[in-house]
Amino acid sequence: MTRKQRRLALIGVSLGVLGLAAALVLSALKESIVFFNSPTDVIEKRVAAGTRIRLGGLVKPGSLIRGDNLLIRFEVTDGNREIPVTYRGGVPDLFREGQGVVAEGALDSAGTFRADTILAKHDEKYMPREVADALKRQGHWNEDSGKRTGAAGPVRPQ
Amino acid sequence: MIAELGHYALVLALGLALIQGIVPIVGARSRDPVLMGVAGTTALAQFAFVAIAFTALTLCYVISDFSVVNVFENSHSAMPLVYKITSVWGNHEGSMLLWVLILSLFGTLVAIFGANLPLTLKANVLGVQSWIAAAFYLFILVTSNPFLRLQNAPLEGRDLNPILQDIGLAIHPPLLYLGYVGLSITFSFAIAALIEGRIDAAWARWVRPWTLAAWICLTLGIAMGSYWAYYELGWGGWWFWDPVENASFMPWLAGTALLHSAVVMEKRNALKVWTILLAILAFSLSLIGTFLVRSGVLTSVHAFATDPTRGVFILAILTAFIGGGLALFAWRARMLKQGGLFAPISREGALIFNNLFLTSACATVFIGTLYPLALETLTGAKISVGAPFFNATFAPLFIPLLVVVPFGPLMAWKRGDLYGVAQRLLGALATAVIAIAVTFAIAGGGSLLAPFMIGLAFYVMVGAITDLAERTSLFRVPAALSLLRARGLARSVWGTALAHFGLGVTLLGIVFETQWGAERIEAMNPTQTVSIRGYDLTFDGIMQRGGPNYRELAAKFTVRSGGVVIGILEPSKRSFPSRDTSTTEAALMTRGLSQLYLSLGDPNPDGSIAVRLYHKPLVLLIWLGTVVMALGGALSLSDRRLRVGAPRPATPKTALQPAE
């Protein structure tokens, strides 16, 4: 092989690997991304039952009910609408009434959100950012508490 | 006064950095050794002044001087001393100060140990390094100043985020920064080479120790962060593909690729353009890692809106160094001469294969990390790209790489013998097949993927040993001779083998933990017993305890195995009143290389408490493997070849001694 041919072969192989990577990225993006929705979004966009989404908002004060065997029920609110959520299992430290929460799962036919994950964001803000954004959009963001949590400092300094 | 001295020291460092960024480079252009010599003393002085600034801030933390805003916001007088010190870098401003401290330290190291470098290269490297430093000093002073003061000092501080009050966090960021910043030296070398327009095999050898040192620190830093997340977050996970983690992983992937391509450059004078590009990219990813994570941009585009000065400054720095670096590269890369020739099947070929897959894997991580951000900026839609994405893209790219790993060191330079190498790897292949069969039999059917991955891990490990065995002609010559040869082997050979072996070890741990870990989540009442994998845990009761700045709800569990008490586990939940938050302290019991992992959830109204219990088989191998990798790196770093090339007392050995 001449130098030129070798170079062409090298470029060909590189493009092949990059193509493979691109194909993997595209297929994975199609299958594994999850859209984030606030309760208002869910209701307005009529998210279909069974579609995997992330639901974010505040745990509505007074709505948390602990059942048997680690079953919990609560409502997620963005100040406008509420969606009832059920979840079985342990919840993160920062999960409590009036605090931000992100639940991953799907709606059932009765309109209840069955969460299989309650996110423990080890994020630098105690308020998951999607939740903060959603609340801001709904005009329910309390700048004061936002500042307070914002000043909490990063969790993983890097 | 302490804080003000620190503040002024930082300003002086900026002044020195500006001088060091100009004078030596002018000196290099005009070949004036005196001007080039300025770089050495200013680099030392810069480090001294940044060290003063850092010490001053640390002192303010130690004595709880809340007239310093940064101390007030991130410390509390009741905190134990060690956390007072670690809070220095537990926040944005302080961590940036740590960043420049390490940056100036590396500059000093080049000034001191760079005696083997040609004078002009050294001057240019230190000059470029100083540009980076100047940009950062300015960034800190203008937008993230840790030395701002309050007229009336509050009596109590706001405390450090409780989740950071942990010893793992004390070591993790400095290690990671050593890695990030270490790559800045490689970047400076690349830019200096482009400025000089001359780059050759010797360059690769000069850069190698710095890249290697950075890589070791980055490896350990990432491992440390992973272990911290594992025991502190209470969820038993050790890698979340979280943007913060990805930000440290991307420079590691690029740095690993760089280490390998630099080998080709050093030995064969080939891949020069690519290596320079990688050096620029690796540091660019470090910058992105530092900045985007630090500034919160990765978690929200709105961070720019809330603090526009900082955001614009960050963008400017990123553009200047990444964009400027790449532009210079595009302009000057053509001047680099072509290097040595080689066949596709050769050591060089294997290393290119390594680079291709590492960089592609890095690119997928990059896309997965930044895609949500881009999409949100463009369309406003919020998505999350989670672990499934990364597992689906990263693993398929990493598996072929692992298959090729043992081939690399066994392959000859220029033209390799694929068949011959495969024959020598028969032992490794056989081990892999046996491992697959055994695991498949024990696991009792099911997916073939897990046994295959186990086989792959064994193949990589035995492959690494095969390389050593081949080089020492083990079992083919008398043992004593083999031993002699082993002693004669260059340390970098041992380093390579060890690092590759460590990779296999980590893989083994990952497969075991993900495939055969057990998990139970239960609501338990006192005296109840729960069993997992032959361990019986009895819940003895709950107690309240006080700590220096927190209160603790601890639960006591007795662990029995086969009826015999083997230990006590005391997981707890700590609540920190000054921040009104709580943390979960998981309890771990190590049995061999496996661990029992127990963490508490919330107490229920009926008096029971939620308990998460995991059995994690061979989980420690994950981190043990990374330590082995880092050890391999350290061994390679200690190779005498990296030190030679320094001017020795004139030894008229060959006729080619240049005139001096």
Added chain:
Amino acid sequence: MTFWTVFTLMTAAAVFAVLWPLRRRDIAVRSGSDVAVYHDQLDEIERDRAAGLIGKAETEAARVEVSRRLLAAADSAEVAQSVSDGKPAVRRRRAVAVAALLLLPVGAGGFYLSLGSPGILTEPLAYRLNTPPEQRSIEGMVARVEAHLERNPEDGRGWEVLAPIYLQSGRFDDAVKAWRNVLRLLGQSAEREANLGEALIAAANGIVTAEAKAAFDRAVAIDANAASARYYLGLAAEQDGRREEAAKIWRDLIARAPADAHWVGFVREALAQAEGKPVDNKPAAGAPGPSAQDMEAAAKLPPEQQTAMIRGMVDRLVERLKTDGSDLDGWLRLVRSYKVLGETDKARAAAADARRALAGEPDKVRRLDEAMKAFGLEG
């Protein structure tokens, strides 16, 4: 050594770092070169061959390759040797020296003065804690007591000192916690229960919650003459729409009051309102049960802020009623609040909601209808 001496010394050190290398006229600088690296690579090839790691042909090829590099490097090294020491070089060095002597101190000093606060002294915590008490702010004392309680959370007296300060400084939740601790650690008393109730009201933005009412009930049970508890019980009744009962409680309270009780006037005012006409022109008074301080504070607020305050309370109430529709008192308060705000449509809508929510309880519905009549919102 003073502050400024140290600054000057630091500046001098920085300038010195630049000037030191410039002092040399010309020097044989130690410099590495790539030639050394290639020599080493040749040695290495030799060692590898000796160890039998590479074959003869490979050795030869590698040796040729490295030798070629070596030659090239040696050539360029010779070219690079020219060290300029002419006039331009001297001029450049002088320029650098002048820049270091002038620009560095002036630039650094100026920049620092624009950023720093040289006037503020170091204030370690230990130093501040030892300053005499009269120089300390309330905030400072609170911090001290808090620090003390952090170490001794079982010190009830500490909590008792802290609780009223919390209430005054608007940290209502902390005040509630503090009073709970006092009650737990020091035992019950009418006054403490009443204080807890007051804190709970403040935390609930002026609404006498069931929890607060329970605290007042306990206080009255201990001491029937507990004035503030009785006042708030009256307020509770008033907020629930039982104005008669409220008036009765307050009348009783005034009757039993000691002659010099300063709060009598305040209760009279409340009583007058409870007995008198609906208070459309005074929205603040319509807001459910603020404490004495709140009343004063609210009265000082401009009208739009008063309205905002009520709005806040109403929103919270709506939230709560959505989850617990059986709370008749809450509904009544809501209806009345809307009326105060002049939104009769919403008041009617709320009443309709209430009827739906209370459908299973005819008793409550009847009381609701009665109240609606009293509000003048029939139909």
